[in-house]
Amino acid sequence: MKEMLIDIFTHPLAIGLCIGLIACLIVWLRSLGKLRSERSAAAAQANRLNQEINTLKGHLHTQMEITAKGNESLKEELVALQKTNQNLSQTIGALKQKPGRVEIRTLHLYEKAIRTMNARAPGFSSAWESAINEAEAEIKQEESGIIGWIRKPFMFRSSGSTELLGDAEKVTE
Numbered sequence: 001m002k003e004m005l006i007d008i009f010t011h012p013l014a015i016g017l018c019i020g021l022i023a024c025l026i027v028w029l030r031s032l033g034k035l036r037s038e039r040s041a042a043a044a045q046a047n048r049l050n051q052e053i054n055t056l057k058g059h060l061h062t063q064m065e066i067t068a069k070g071n072e073s074l075k076e077e078l079v080a081l082q083k084t085n086q087n088l089s090q091t092i093g094a095l096k097q098k099p100g101r102v103e104i105r106t107l108h109l110y111e112k113a114i115r116t117m118n119a120r121a122p123g124f125s126s127a128w129e130s131a132i133n134e135a136e137a138e139i140k141q142e143e144s145g146i147i148g149w150i151r152k153p154f155m156f157r158s159s160g161s162t163e164l165l166g167d168a169e170k171v172t173e
Contacts, residue, residue, distance in 0.1 A: 008014050118128060 114128070
């Protein structure tokens with residue numbers, strides 16, 4: 001048997017086959033080494049990419065939180081502005097209404113009281129009528145002449161007197 005094995009291994013075909021198998025084994029072992037190194041490089045790259053994905057997810061989460069807080073504050077500001085707008089529109093609506101009936105009633109009451117006072121106290125009526133005539137003449141002069149143009153921009157009226165004047169003008173019209 002030994003001789004048979006020696007004959008087989010000394011045969012040129014068997015020697016070529018053994019050399020080819022050894023070469024294949026060497027190529028196979030090298031390819032396994034390259035495969036392992038490529039797998040480890042791929043695993044390292046996968047780890048690096050996973051870390052980058054996690055970092056990007058963290059940034060995205062932070063950005064979404066900031067945006068959500070900004071939107072929330074804008075909504076709160078919008079609600080506050082809507083309430084303010086509603087309050088202001090109600091105030092404007094109240095101010096746009098005609099002068100209150102109380103003020104007009106008070107003016108009529110004062111007018112009746114003055115007429116009654118003129119009828120009952122003769123000394124008061126002449127002084128009162130002359131004061132009214134002087135005031136009317138002065139107002140006509142202010143309205144028609146240069147004095148009115150000069151005084152109007154520089155006149156400081158209190159809000160109460162302005163409202164009463166406006167009401168009185170509306171009543172007389």
